[in-house]
Amino acid sequence: MSAPHIANSDPAKISIQFLKGIGPAKQKLFANLGVATVEDLLYLFPRRYEDRRNFTALRDVKIGEEQTIAGQVIAQGGRQSWRTKKKISEIVLDDGTGRIFCVWFNQPYIESYFKPGAWAVCYGRPQIYQNKIQMVAPEYEIFDPRDEDSLSLKRIVPVYPLTAGFSQRFVRKMVHGCLDSYCDQIKDELPVSLRNRYRLANIRRSLKAIHFPATFAEQAEGLRRVAFEEFYFFQISALLRRQSVKRQAGHVQRMSDEQILRYINAFPFAFTEAQLRAAREIRQDLASVEPMMRLLQGDVGCGKTVVAFLGCWAAFLNQQQSAVMAPTEILARQHYDNLCQWTAAGGLPGLRPRLWVSGMKNSERDAVRRAAIAGEADVVVGTHALLTEDLRFKNLSYVVIDEQHKFGVGQRSRLVEKAKLPDVLIMTATPIPRTLGLTLYADLDVSVIDALPAGRGKVRTHLFAQSEIERVYQIVRDKVAAGRQIYFVYPVITESQNADLKAAQERYTHFLNKEFKNFRLGLIHGRLSQNEAQAQMAAFKSGKIQILVATTVLEVGIDVPNANVMVIEHADRFGLAQLHQLRGRVGRGKEDALCLLVADPGTAEGQERLQVFLSTTDGFKIAEKDLEIRGPGHFFGRHQHGLNELKVANPLAQIDILQLARKEAAQLVAEDPGLTKSENSVLLNVIRRRYPNYLDMVQAG
Numbered sequence: 084m085s086a087p088h089i090a091n092s093d094p095a096k097i098s099i100q101f102l103k104g105i106g107p108a109k110q111k112l113f114a115n116l117g118v119a120t121v122e123d124l125l126y127l128f129p130r131r132y133e134d135r136r137n138f139t140a141l142r143d144v145k146i147g148e149e150q151t152i153a154g155q156v157i158a159q160g161g162r163q164s165w166r167t168k169k170k171i172s173e174i175v176l177d178d179g180t181g182r183i184f185c186v187w188f189n190q191p192y193i194e195s196y197f198k199p200g201a202w203a204v205c206y207g208r209p210q211i212y213q214n215k216i217q218m219v220a221p222e223y224e225i226f227d228p229r230d231e232d233s234l235s236l237k238r239i240v241p242v243y244p245l246t247a248g249f250s251q252r253f254v255r256k257m258v259h260g261c262l263d264s265y266c267d268q269i270k271d272e273l274p275v276s277l278r279n280r281y282r283l284a285n286i287r288r289s290l291k292a293i294h295f296p297a298t299f300a301e302q303a304e305g306l307r308r309v310a311f312e313e314f315y316f317f318q319i320s321a322l323l324r325r326q327s328v329k330r331q332a333g334h335v336q337r338m339s340d341e342q343i344l345r346y347i348n349a350f351p352f353a354f355t356e357a358q359l360r361a362a363r364e365i366r367q368d369l370a371s372v373e374p375m376m377r378l379l380q381g382d383v384g385c386g387k388t389v390v391a392f393l394g395c396w397a398a399f400l401n402q403q404q405s406a407v408m409a410p411t412e413i414l415a416r417q418h419y420d421n422l423c424q425w426t427a428a429g430g431l432p433g434l435r436p437r438l439w440v441s442g443m444k445n446s447e448r449d450a451v452r453r454a455a456i457a458g459e460a461d462v463v464v465g466t467h468a469l470l471t472e473d474l475r476f477k478n479l480s481y482v483v484i485d486e487q488h489k490f491g492v493g494q495r496s497r498l499v500e501k502a503k504l505p506d507v508l509i510m511t512a513t514p515i516p517r518t519l520g521l522t523l524y525a526d527l528d529v530s531v532i533d534a535l536p537a538g539r540g541k542v543r544t545h546l547f548a549q550s551e552i553e554r555v556y557q558i559v560r561d562k563v564a565a566g567r568q569i570y571f572v573y574p575v576i577t578e579s580q581n582a583d584l585k586a587a588q589e590r591y592t593h594f595l596n597k598e599f600k601n602f603r604l605g606l607i608h609g610r611l612s613q614n615e616a617q618a619q620m621a622a623f624k625s626g627k628i629q630i631l632v633a634t635t636v637l638e639v640g641i642d643v644p645n646a647n648v649m650v651i652e653h654a655d656r657f658g659l660a661q662l663h664q665l666r667g668r669v670g671r672g673k674e675d676a677l678c679l680l681v682a683d684p685g686t687a688e689g690q691e692r693l694q695v696f697l698s699t700t701d702g703f704k705i706a707e708k709d710l711e712i713r714g715p716g717h718f719f720g721r722h723q724h725g726l727n728e729l730k731v732a733n734p735l736a737q738i739d740i741l742q743l744a745r746k747e748a749a750q751l752v753a754e755d756p757g758l759t760k761s762e763n764s765v766l767l768n769v770i771r772r773r774y775p776n777y778l779d780m781v782q783a784g
Contacts, residue, residue, distance in 0.1 A: 094122040094265045115246040129241035141181035144209045153204040154178035159197045184217040188685045220685040272769045273312045283308040310732040314744035320770045321525035322752045333374030333504040334480040336401045349430025361530040375506035381532030382702040383512045383667025394481045399461045403480035407464045410486045412440045419464040439465035442613030485510045542670035544678040568646040571632045574656045591632040608634040644672030654680035655689035659709040
């Protein structure tokens with residue numbers, strides 16, 4: 084099918100609703116995939132491919148390896164697991180050479196989808212179970228083997244991201260029609276000189292090769308071309324932004340050796356060599372007239388905060404102010420409490436920290452507002468509430484943005500705009516693979532704290548099936564009896580979102596009345612009021628609460644050394660980065676800790692994530708695997724980081740292309756700062772279109 088052709092029109096300006104077969108309802112569904120225009124659809128790239136030129140015979144399937152199989156449905160039905168009480172749907176496929184069982188959990192509609200006699204193709208990882216070959220929760224599709232012109236058979240078949248209401252066949256049909264009618268109208272924005280230098284195909288040929296390749300070699304060439312373009316324009320935009328900041332004069336904030344040593348020696352612990360190295364790098368930046376643009380990254384619990392606050396001390400010593408923005412009120416209050424304790428203990432003598440969060444009384448806010456504008460608040464710690472227009476500073480010179488990926492770029496830039504070219508430190512406990520850092524933070528200098536403080540306990544991680552939950556409960560009882568505190572973490576708050584997920588609220592009530600009725604329990608989640616959440620955390624920190632039931636509000640920054648057991652139910656529903664952040668909440672004292680996962684992963688990806696998580700506690704290894712599994716666009720939020728243009732570029736898998744694009748971008752910006760030459764004006768327009776406001780976000784991070 085071909086889409087109706089609109090002559091001499093720009094695919095970027097043609098709404099998807101004008102394509103045949105897409106009415107208002109389907110237009111809304113396409114919006115869930117980020118598709119609003121014809122160009123968007125052409126750039127909705129497959130997430131993988133299946134080689135359906137020749138299916139693997141069922142007698143030859145490879146156990147444990149992901150592959151595509153096909154066969155005729157000879158039986159289907161459903162039953163209930165006597166152990167887990169889950170609904171099990173099952174079909175049997177036969178291709179004449181063998182049979183395979185395909186199993187899905189809690190998807191009863193499967194039984195009505197697969198009719199006996201129909202032909203189906205499935206993608207998954209075969210395994211042996213009770214002396215038979217089966218696939219658990221494979222991806223599936225019904226097909227007609229007699230269809231000679233099918234986009235889904237006898238070829239390399241694209242598999243697209245879907246949303247509820249769409250099938251693979253429908254999306255393939257829409258994309259194929261768009262390619263026929265509009266691909267030739269797509270403008271090639273990559274300079275011809277670069278395409279020739281690196282033997283890159285034009286954009287039209289590349290798009291066709293990515294969507295419907297004749298060979299995998301052709302598909303790889305198409306991906307290489309588009310990846311180069313994505314890396315190239317992203318790098319130019321980041322380098323231009325860095326250049327625009329660095330060529331202006333900022334604040335000079337010097338500290339003497341004596342003042343530095345006083346800060347470091349004020350704490351009841353020794354700095355690690357990695358912390359000292361990061362502190363030296365920050366000190367050098369602060370003493371320079373060029374504004375600091377630095378990322379401070381390190382694994383959970385490595386001691387980033389005390390290094391970041393060195394800049395607050397430097398600003399204070401130079402009669403300037405600083406601001407610290409955290410993603411949650413719990414973390415903001417923790418930072419504020421630490422500053423107050425360190426000041427009271429003599430580590431930061433004279434420093435006047437203030438707290439600014441949305442839950443404060445009007446009288447409290449008025450007092451902080453007056454202190455900030457008068458220069459009497461040396462450090463203001465808060466959440467996104469810091470961005471409000473009524474909070475102004477007298478001489479803000481240093482800004483810390485903690486867990487920066489939790490904020491959109493617009494939010495970060497609004498905080499920075501409250502000062503004139505402040506020194507900015509972006510802090511993250513999400514380990515970032517070097518290759519992704521080269522792309523995402525091309526405009527930042529990077530400090531890495533790659534060692535944990537001495538004396539920390541080890542964290543052991545174990546996986547339990549849901550049927551083994553009683554063993555988990557007994558471990559928890561034993562640990563509480565020994566004086567330890569426990570976290571229970573769940574993915575949702577109420578049962579209404581997903582009926583098969585145990586909600587924090589429901590389990591809290593159950594524990595209170597049954598499993599742990601003799602212990603002191605607390606509950607915390609994102610829908611509590613700030614006062615309620617604060618009271619729960621204070622009670623847990625003080626030991627009044629022994630077991631804290633929570634959602635992923637615990638993911639960032641909570642520090643309770645005596646809490647050294649974490650139970651994560653439905654662990655397969657969490658991403659690797661989330662799991663790693665959660666595990667970082669335990670093992671913060673001297674005692675060894677436990678992270679107990681409870682899950683029955685129903686997908687191959689869920690199984691893979693958990694195996695990776697069980698195999699290592701190294702945040703950087705976990706991050707690299709997470710990037711490999713999910714791709715760069717999902718590693719962080721695309722729209723928060725300007726990654727919306729990285730549709731196929733993968734820094735982990737395409738480091739060679741990234742390095743070429745970086746080299747070309749750096750040479751271009753060095754030869755023509757600001758891209759003011761006439762021959763480069765087109766490139767500047769491309770960047771402004773792809774990254775609206777991106778070039779103007781001075782130090783937004």
